Amino acid sequence: MTITRLNMTVAAAALLLTTACAGTGGPNDNQNAASGALIGAGLGAIAGVAAGDDDQERRRNALIGGALGAAAGAGVGNVLDRQEQELRNALGNNVGIVNNGNNLIVTLPQDILFATNSTAVSASAQGDLNTLARSIQAYPNSTVNVIGHTDDVGAAAFNQDLSQRRAQAVSNVLINAGVSPARIRSIGRGEDQPIATNLTPAGRQQNRRVEIVITPN
Structure with a gap:
């Protein structure tokens, strides 16, 4: 050879x-x-x-x-x-974490992130996002997609725009906490990717969320 x-x-x-x-x-x-x-x-x-x-x-x-x-x-x-375990130890119970072997998906309900129809991140969510930013910085060899989702209440175009602006607002918090903008992409999915039924209040609440997907390079 x-x-x-x-x-x-x-x-x-x-x-x-x-x-x-x-x-x-x-x-x-x-x-x-x-x-x-x-x-x-x-x-x-x-x-x-x-x-x-x-x-x-x-x-x-x-x-x-x-x-x-x-x-x-x-x-x-x-x-x-390792990153999953550290995040579970550091974040509260309101934050969902899924490790599927290819990436980490950190899910924050929009109800704790934003007031109704608002794109301003709540003060109570700032701490969790700052903790997440420190974790992202500690593991620099990854990229981050911040994906906004809504329920199907209201016009689809409005929901799409709202989800994009909310994803960008979360990205801005991570960037302001020190994460490089080059590692982050903001994506709005609107009402297109529900994880529960939109026919009940509980289901709609689950669908209103922001997912931070951390993928190793």
Whole structure:
């Protein structure tokens, strides 16, 4: 095997394996790291085999790719698990956190973030957002999507605009707390992505939310 061929094998495996981490996750249980390592090893081995010209070379490449994949997948999973646990310890019960193995989704109900029809972040929510900003700064190798959602009460165009302005307001708090603007994107989804029925007050309350999605680079 030439040096060039080996380098191509390693690069191909590493490229696949940066997205290899998957799992359900949970507080401090390292499930994402374990799942990421297993899936990463499998994808790395596949990449290595694909780069080989004969059986001996393919076996050698599979070992190289599998080792790279396990390390990459476990590394991403460990980072997510650690950041998730720290956020759970620091944030109140009103904040939802989901670790799906690829990113963290931090959900804040709009009812605690904003007054009705307002885009001014409430004083009571500032503390949680400042805590979140410190966590984002402590884990600099990630990007952040701030996504606003509404219920379906009122005109769809109004809800779309309101969700965008609320997402931007939350982003501004994170930026003012020290997060680089280059890492943050503000998105308004309006009423298009409900997580509960809009036919009941409880369901509409769940749909009015802002999600901060933290994705490792």
